[in-house]
Amino acid sequence: MTSDMNLKELERKAWTAYFDDGILDISIGLFVLTFGIGMTTQYSALTALAWMVVFFFAAAKKSITLPRVGLVTFSPEREERMKKEKSFFVVFFSITALLGLVFFLVLTTDLPQSVRSMVGEMALVGYELIIAVAIFLVGYWKQIRRFYVYAGFFLVVIVAGVLFDVPGVNPLTIMMYQFIGAGGLILLSGFIVLARFFRRYPGREGGGYVAR
Amino acid sequence: MSRDEGDGLRHISELDKLVHEPARLAIMAQLYIVRSADFLFLLPQTGLTTGNLSRHISKLEEAGYVKVEKEFVNKKPHTIIQLTEEGRAVFREYIETMKDIMKELSGST
Numbered sequence: 001m002t003s004d005m006n007l008k009e010l011e012r013k014a015w016t017a018y019f020d021d022g023i024l025d026i027s028i029g030l031f032v033l034t035f036g037i038g039m040t041t042q043y044s045a046l047t048a049l050a051w052m053v054v055f056f057f058a059a060a061k062k063s064i065t066l067p068r069v070g071l072v073t074f075s076p077e078r079e080e081r082m083k084k085e086k087s088f089f090v091v092f093f094s095i096t097a098l099l100g101l102v103f104f105l106v107l108t109t110d111l112p113q114s115v116r117s118m119v120g121e122m123a124l125v126g127y128e129l130i131i132a133v134a135i136f137l138v139g140y141w142k143q144i145r146r147f148y149v150y151a152g153f154f155l156v157v158i159v160a161g162v163l164f165d166v167p168g169v170n171p172l173t174i175m176m177y178q179f180i181g182a183g184g185l186i187l188l189s190g191f192i193v194l195a196r197f198f199r200r201y202p203g204r205e206g207g208g209y210v211a212r
Numbered sequence: 213m214s215r216d217e218g219d220g221l222r223h224i225s226e227l228d229k230l231v232h233e234p235a236r237l238a239i240m241a242q243l244y245i246v247r248s249a250d251f252l253f254l255l256p257q258t259g260l261t262t263g264n265l266s267r268h269i270s271k272l273e274e275a276g277y278v279k280v281e282k283e284f285v286n287k288k289p290h291t292i293i294q295l296t297e298e299g300r301a302v303f304r305e306y307i308e309t310m311k312d313i314m315k316e317l318s319g320s321t
Contacts, residue, residue: 011245014257070253071292072246201256 012143019142021065022193027057029187036179068201085141096130124175128158150186157182223313230275231306236268240303248294
């Protein structure tokens, strides 16, 4: 039993070696941060651009992680889990995008300012919750424990934002800064993990890896 | 000498010495948990140097425990290593034997 447990732990370590590079953290941090900046400034297009981190993630993985960590084909059980994860996130983000579209359409209608503000606030709390759940699930699927901390932190920020009002400050503005603060912290943590990754996996000359 | 102690010693002599060597054990354990891995992946995971890893993989390949595929992509070498069916069976057997030994040794103290 113990040896089975240790082999499972060994497999988990091999698996997490791919995500101990901080790139996923940086991508999520960038996404949340860009989303927040897009909302607080007149550059609302940034909220849509936030999705571009997907390309950053793919490029960084190919140019930073794979040449250092190497290439592995995991067990069929793990690959099955990866397939389920991908399907889940496709559905998850489709629902998120649909919700965003619905809220956007509601906000562009001719409703009173108070109603629009309330809908906007609800939309942001909804998005914060969706992001927190997504981060938690990333931690679960990727088996990286620090993502649970990020998700927990995000939840605390949401609850604090709902419970405490700052007099004279629009609740929407507070929420927007929550995005920026949380995104900035995840981004910073990602850079620290990346620096540690570079120390652990220095680039190898002619390391024998070729991206396929 | 008791009967149990005799069995324990018999189990120890049954250990596959090729697998029992720490570096090769690390390589086989890493390959056991995945379907295949490239040379670069095994380097940090096993903590071996390039020369050592190469030497031990060659020994395992000679024994038929691992299969090595070498290819060139864009003029760069890419080596993929995987356990053979025999290698998997041998590793499983090694674990079972080690479990028996540990059980017997801990029971005798």
